[in-house]
Amino acid sequence: MGRTKRHRLRNRAYATKKPIIVSSELAELVGWMRRRRWSGPGPLRPALFPDTGRGLLSRRPLRPGATLVSIPLSLLVSSATALRSELGAALRAARPAVSAQLAVSLWLALERRRGADSGWRPYLASLPSAYTTPAYCEPRELSADLLPEALLSAARGQRRLLLRQLERARQLLRQTSIPCTAGWEISEEEFRHGWFTVNTRAVFLDPSLAPGLFSEDNLALAPFLDLFNHSPTATMSSRVVGDHYELVTEDRFSAGEQVFINYGPHDNLRLLLDYGFVVPSNSQDAVPVPAEWVPLPAAAQDNSPAGDLTIGRSGASWGLAVRLYLAGLTAAERAAGRAADVWRLAPEELTAPSAVRRALAALLVRLVRHLESCLTAQRALPAPSDALQVCSALLCEWLLVLQGHVWELARRPGADGVVRPVYGTRLGDVVTVSATRENGEECYIVEKAAVKP
Numbered sequence: 338m339g340r341t342k343r344h345r346l347r348n349r350a351y352a353t354k355k356p357i358i359v360s361s362e363l364a365e366l367v368g369w370m371r372r373r374r375w376s377g378p379g380p381l382r383p384a385l386f387p388d389t390g391r392g393l394l395s396r397r398p399l400r401p402g403a404t405l406v407s408i409p410l411s412l413l414v415s416s417a418t419a420l421r422s423e424l425g426a427a428l429r430a431a432r433p434a435v436s437a438q439l440a441v442s443l444w445l446a447l448e449r450r451r452g453a454d455s456g457w458r459p460y461l462a463s464l465p466s467a468y469t470t471p472a473y474c475e476p477r478e479l480s481a482d483l484l485p486e487a488l489l490s491a492a493r494g495q496r497r498l499l500l501r502q503l504e505r506a507r508q509l510l511r512q513t514s515i516p517c518t519a520g521w522e523i524s525e526e527e528f529r530h531g532w533f534t535v536n537t538r539a540v541f542l543d544p545s546l547a548p549g550l551f552s553e554d555n556l557a558l559a560p561f562l563d564l565f566n567h568s569p570t571a572t573m574s575s576r577v578v579g580d581h582y583e584l585v586t587e588d589r590f591s592a593g594e595q596v597f598i599n600y601g602p603h604d605n606l607r608l609l610l611d612y613g614f615v616v617p618s619n620s621q622d623a624v625p626v627p628a629e630w631v632p633l634p635a636a637a638q639d640n641s642p643a644g645d646l647t648i649g650r651s652g653a654s655w656g657l658a659v660r661l662y663l664a665g666l667t668a669a670e671r672a673a674g675r676a677a678d679v680w681r682l683a684p685e686e687l688t689a690p691s692a693v694r695r696a697l698a699a700l701l702v703r704l705v706r707h708l709e710s711c712l713t714a715q716r717a718l719p720a721p722s723d724a725l726q727v728c729s730a731l732l733c734e735w736l737l738v739l740q741g742h743v744w745e746l747a748r749r750p751g752a753d754g755v756v757r758p759v760y761g762t763r764l765g766d767v768v769t770v771s772a773t774r775e776n777g778e779e780c781y782i783v784e785k786a787a788v789k790p
């Protein structure tokens with residue numbers, strides 16, 4: 338199906354809020370798989386869903402224990418497939434050894450290049466033409482105005498990794514003499530498509546089932562099975578029965594409902610980076626706090642264990658609570674050995690002292706303001722990429738997490754007459770965004786404990 342038709346269908350799905358059956362789009366894939374000993378889609382039917390895009394719908398009620406799909410192992414694409422291809426000799430000779438992801442990505446790019454001559458064409462045609470991981474953001478979108486630090490550095494890291502792997506892929510191709518690759522310098526776009534096809538769609542596979550070069554080789558693409566979308570609440574398992582790879586659900590689905598599987602207990606940042614989407618109200622979500630926003634006095638650094646600096650639905654992570662606690666100790670308290678308490682106190686005990694509560698209240702407001710400012714800058718962009726729009730969705734989810742702890746109470750004029758927001762927090766403190774300091778930073782004043790936690 339062409340891009341325009343797919344867009345039209347998607348718009349219709351969003352407008353009607355009902356799934357739209359798209360089996361015909363995948364009829365070629367299904368027919369091709371059937372000719373390769375696949376028994377067929379069984380109770381499933383591809384459909385376009387309003388909230389999650391293309392996925393699989395159940396045609397009849399499914400009970401816990403039902404086998405969702407059973408795919409012949411011969412249809413899985415793993416590094417073993419790449420090793421059996423004309424890339425095999427170069428992959429075997431590569432030093433240091435390449436990763437399974439690189440081998441499969443390169444194999445995919447090569448098969449796409451073969452076009453109609455590829456024996457895998459129906460599968461390749463079923464793949465999305467682009468993805469929405471941050472590596473698909475426009476270069477100008479990877480900026481500190483638009484993305485908070487944790488997301489920006491992860492996105493930049495993803496791009497650097499991609500470019501390094503592209504360089505290796507190019508070296509490997511130069512060592513082959515495959516007719517269709519003569520004079521071909523694989524482009525960043527071709528390689529990126531292969532890389533994120535693997536990233537967003539591969540399943541884990543026991544290496545003994547598809548022995549490859551790589552001892553840690555545990556990924557495989559599974560045609561049709563890779564149409565399942567993710568739900569954090571889905572429970573399922575995989576197994577190999579004879580020469581088939583199967584997924585078994587532990588959930589119940591009614592007829593006409595989308596059937597989900599579970600990609601793992603990922604927070605939304607991980608889902609965005611690895612798969613290019615976020616889940617609304619993801620219970621795993623936690624908002625990263627830049628380390629430089631919680632500086633530690635030199636004397637406290639020895640007692641600071643490594644740990645996540647995040648704020649989740651239940652409050653500050655242990656690592657963040659420890660840092661705030663250590664930063665809030667007076668010299669006398671430190672001299673009295675209070676820093677060692679961090680090893681035995683729970684997060685809520687660490688954040689109980691008023692100095693810590695006040696620092697946390699100011700931090701919460703600073704984070705809210707920072708995310709809002711990134712979102713405002715994103716919305717002002719004339720043509721944001723699809724990938725940046727998913728980044729916006731992540732920031733909105735993060736704001737929702739923070740809004741469980743802090744909210745705008747009122748707006749009132751300060752001593753200088755300028756009207757500024759005042760925030761209430763679950764810590765019982767009121768935070769005012771005060772005037773900007775000389776160095777340009779906003780300054781947050783914690784005024785009084787007025788709001789009951």
Ligand SMILES: C[S@@+](CC[C@H](N)C(=O)[O-])C[C@H]1O[C@@H](n2cnc3c(N)ncnc32)[C@H](O)[C@@H]1O
Nearest residue numbers: 389390391537538563564565566567612613614
């Ligand atoms: C294994 S594929 C699933 C099939 C895919 N939707 C398709 O059209 O081919 C994984 C991709 O599906 C999308 N996806 C999966 N679960 C989702 C969800 N709960 N919400 C939105 N998109 C989801 C993401 O783009 C992800 O990278």
